[in-house]
Amino acid sequence: MSVLRDELLEKIKNKTAKVGVVGLGYVGLPLAVEKAKAGYQTIGFDVQAKKVEMVNRGENYIGDVVDEELKDLVEKGILKATTDFSFIKDVDTVCICVPTPLDLYKQPDLSYVVNSTTDVAKYLHRGMLVVLESTTYPGTTEEVLKPILERESGLKCGEDFFLAFSPERVDPGNKEYNTKNTPKVVGGCTEECTEVAAALYENVLEGSIHRVSSPAVAEMEKILENTFRNINIALANEMAILCNRMGIDVWEVIEAAKTKPYGFMAFYPGPGIGGHCIPLDPFYLEWKAKEYDYHTRLIETSGEINDSMPNFVLENVMKVLNKEKKALNGSKVLVMGLAYKNDIDDYRESPSFKVIELLEKNGAEVIVNDPYCEVAKHNGKTYHSVDWREVIDAADIVVITTAHSAYPYEEIVERAKLVYDTRNATKDVVNNREKIYKL
Numbered sequence: 001m002s003v004l005r006d007e008l009l010e011k012i013k014n015k016t017a018k019v020g021v022v023g024l025g026y027v028g029l030p031l032a033v034e035k036a037k038a039g040y041q042t043i044g045f046d047v048q049a050k051k052v053e054m055v056n057r058g059e060n061y062i063g064d065v066v067d068e069e070l071k072d073l074v075e076k077g078i079l080k081a082t083t084d085f086s087f088i089k090d091v092d093t094v095c096i097c098v099p100t101p102l103d104l105y106k107q108p109d110l111s112y113v114v115n116s117t118t119d120v121a122k123y124l125h126r127g128m129l130v131v132l133e134s135t136t137y138p139g140t141t142e143e144v145l146k147p148i149l150e151r152e153s154g155l156k157c158g159e160d161f162f163l164a165f166s167p168e169r170v171d172p173g174n175k176e177y178n179t180k181n182t183p184k185v186v187g188g189c190t191e192e193c194t195e196v197a198a199a200l201y202e203n204v205l206e207g208s209i210h211r212v213s214s215p216a217v218a219e220m221e222k223i224l225e226n227t228f229r230n231i232n233i234a235l236a237n238e239m240a241i242l243c244n245r246m247g248i249d250v251w252e253v254i255e256a257a258k259t260k261p262y263g264f265m266a267f268y269p270g271p272g273i274g275g276h277c278i279p280l281d282p283f284y285l286e287w288k289a290k291e292y293d294y295h296t297r298l299i300e301t302s303g304e305i306n307d308s309m310p311n312f313v314l315e316n317v318m319k320v321l322n323k324e325k326k327a328l329n330g331s332k333v334l335v336m337g338l339a340y341k342n343d344i345d346d347y348r349e350s351p352s353f354k355v356i357e358l359l360e361k362n363g364a365e366v367i368v369n370d371p372y373c374e375v376a377k378h379n380g381k382t383y384h385s386v387d388w389r390e391v392i393d394a395a396d397i398v399v400i401t402t403a404h405s406a407y408p409y410e411e412i413v414e415r416a417k418l419v420y421d422t423r424n425a426t427k428d429v430v431n432n433r434e435k436i437y438k439l
Helices: 002-014 028-037 049-056 067-075 085-090 111-121 140-153 191-202 215-246 250-257 281-290 297-323 351-361 388-394 409-415
Strands: 018-022 041-045 079-082 093-096 129-132 162-165 184-188 209-212 332-336 365-369 375-378 381-384 397-400 419-421 436-438
Touching: 002 162, 002 191, 018 028, 018 085, 018 111, 028 041, 028 067, 028 079, 041 085, 049 067, 049 079, 067 079, 085 111, 093 111, 111 129, 111 140, 129 140, 129 191, 140 162, 140 215, 162 191, 162 215, 184 191, 184 215, 191 209, 209 215, 215 250, 215 281, 215 297, 281 297, 297 351, 297 397, 297 419, 332 351, 332 388, 351 365, 365 388, 388 409
Parallel strands: 018 041, 018 093, 041 079, 093 129, 129 162, 184 209, 332 365, 332 397, 397 419, 419 436
Antiparallel strands: 162 184, 375 381
16 A cells, blocks of 8 residues: 555645546635646536536635636636536546535434535545545445445455545634635545545645544544534523513623633624534534434534524514504514625524514515525525615615625614614614614
8 A cells, every 4th residue: 555655645745636526616626726726637526417517617706715726727727617527537636515414303414425425435546545425324334335335346445445524614704714724634544545645635735634533534624623613602692582671782791801811712692503513513413422322412412592593583573563553463574684794695594584474474565585585495495686776765674684784784673664784784873872772
């Protein structure tokens, strides 16, 4: 294996290695672009022909990718995309970056990972590196990927090919950290697996590479990152609920706590949690923990608190309308924000949809606006963003669910009859504050 390692390390070092990325979504496309920018001949694989066609035309659809960079790489022939997985035979390394959602029972759905791994396994060759980046439960790389790769190819991990896990750390819209400069964790099935995987990332990324002893450690590390955020957001949400009952401004409380230079990290309440990680990843750990006869009580409780926030928003919207002697039933509600966080177009698992569903279920006529999401689809329903300036005068209340910086909050508050702000987006509004009610 040392000979295969040395050969692959030399290819990585002199950038003659051909690299592949399976899954051209929020994780895969930025990674493919960075590998191509680093000088590697890069092939992106995806089962969605539309994405492949867009990439091959140099058309970007991911916010964290620079349009001009993608177009330039495609025009130079350094980056191309395909739906034909037989081209796996031509690459020296391949990273799998596919979705890992939950099923209807909130149990891990590894179908995308299994299908992609099976496709890779058909064309796996000696001396090749396979890295899984999709977030999953500890043990997936060795318990799921490794058997598939070995069975389908007839090759042996650690002897004929290299296998590792390196969790994605994508934060859409983050102005400071992106794929290129975020530190990377790498854990291989053997020391040599870790070595070659780390070498690839070291030659592509600017962030430091942290090596761990196994894929399971790297998998658990990723779960810990997002569970940490999930639990602390739940604490902020629970504080918001209590402060609301006590007549205390939770946002002011958090700002005061932030003045402590040690021992405190600010997390903020909201209408719920969204995105591709925090609402899903803790359930992966809960599911795996049951295999070891352990119930992750703190994680489960935090999930319950966060899941309850849309209902808390509903209750408070009702209370605000009641103060004006209006019922929610029959009221027109303008919901501003469909994305799960500000200044991005990503609405995966966004709590805004749950808030909308609850409002409609209780008789409200809901109109939506989001400058980043002109059309959004959720649970079989399509939402069309309207021009808020054309409908705000007729709305009985405006509910701010995403704090987009593009919104002119002073104007919104001035024109709105009432505002319920779930994100403290109106904190700097000076006039008409009597109209504003906060989470």
